[in-house]
Amino acid sequence: MSSPVIIEEMPYDPEFERAFAKAERNxxxxxEHVKELEVFKKYRGRYVAAAGGELFVADTAxxxxxxxxxxxxxxxxxxxxxxxxxxxxxxxxxxxxA
Amino acid sequence: xxxxxxxxxxxxxxxxxxxxxxxxxxxxxxxxxTFLLDAGADRTVFSARYLHLLTPLAMSExxxxxxxxxxxxxxxxxxxxxxxxxxxxxxxxxxxxSFHVFAENESSDLSVLGRDVTNNFGIIxxxxxxxxxxxxxxxxxxxxxxx
Numbered sequence: 001m002s003s004p005v006i007i008e009e010m011p012y013d014p015e016f017e018r019a020f021a022k023a024e025r026n027x028x029x030x031x032e033h034v035k036e037l038e039v040f041k042k043y044r045g046r047y048v049a050a051a052g053g054e055l056f057v058a059d060t061a062x063x064x065x066x067x068x069x070x071x072x073x074x075x076x077x078x079x080x081x082x083x084x085x086x087x088x089x090x091x092x093x094x095x096x097x098a
Numbered sequence: 099x100x101x102x103x104x105x106x107x108x109x110x111x112x113x114x115x116x117x118x119x120x121x122x123x124x125x126x127x128x129x130x131x132t133f134l135l136d137a138g139a140d141r142t143v144f145s146a147r148y149l150h151l152l153t154p155l156a157m158s159e160x161x162x163x164x165x166x167x168x169x170x171x172x173x174x175x176x177x178x179x180x181x182x183x184x185x186x187x188x189x190x191x192x193x194x195x196s197f198h199v200f201a202e203n204e205s206s207d208l209s210v211l212g213r214d215v216t217n218n219f220g221i222i223x224x225x226x227x228x229x230x231x232x233x234x235x236x237x238x239x240x241x242x243x244x245x
Contacts, residue, residue, distance in 0.1 A: 003195065005195030006195060007218055008191070008194070010189065010191065011189065017188070019128040020130075027118070040110070044109075061146065061149065061151075065151070076129065076130050078130055079147055080109070080147075083207045
């Protein structure tokens with residue numbers, strides 16, 4: 001059993017707020033363009049990122065971060081991995097009973 | 099304290115409860131995380147998308163572990179870091195502790211906010227009213243019956 005988490009209410013942090021706002025902007029852009037760009041159809045099994053008003057696509061998380069960082073080093077991208085197959089997701093514990 | 103979440107459309111068209119957060123890397127940078135709110139998850143786990151970013155924060159060489167779910171056991175590492183959320187008054191909340199990171203892409207497309215964090219809050223998942231919220235004092239909820 002791990003130690004409990006520590007929750008702290010922090011004072012105003014301009015750096016955190018800037019990062020959060022950049023992430024929010026990119027997340028919103030992604031939501032607004034995901035259907036028109038057919039992201040969930042075209043890029044299954046791949047990583048996609050929204051940053052600077054653009055969509056980036058890569059095969060690995062390292063590559064997607066590098067692509068975004070090379071073009072927009074100050075951005076906080078919204079990154080998603082698109083699962084290879086569509087299926088219902090259930091969070092349950094599978095264990096052997098016999 | 100009130101942290102607002104949202105109902106997020108996922109790649110399969112299903113709408114799931116989520117909370118926007120950030121995670122702090124070893125170099126102090128904050129990176130965006132979208133958490134799935136999962137009442138069934140014992141622990142908070144980052145998706146494999148963060149593995150290369152969070153590995154420097156692994157607690158020890160023996161930080162590898164297993165997490166169990168419907169597909170069986172999957173590999174993970176354990177890290178120590180801080181997660182950041184934004185309250186309704188725009189001020190940050192920091193959650194420090196040890197968390198897991200999936201080691202395999204197909205384990206989960208989203209990071210999962212587990213009860214290690216959410217047990218500190220009253221959680222509202224209200225799909226008909228499109229509300230997802232984490233509440234702690236002085237915020238609270240009441241259940242009433244319409245007359």
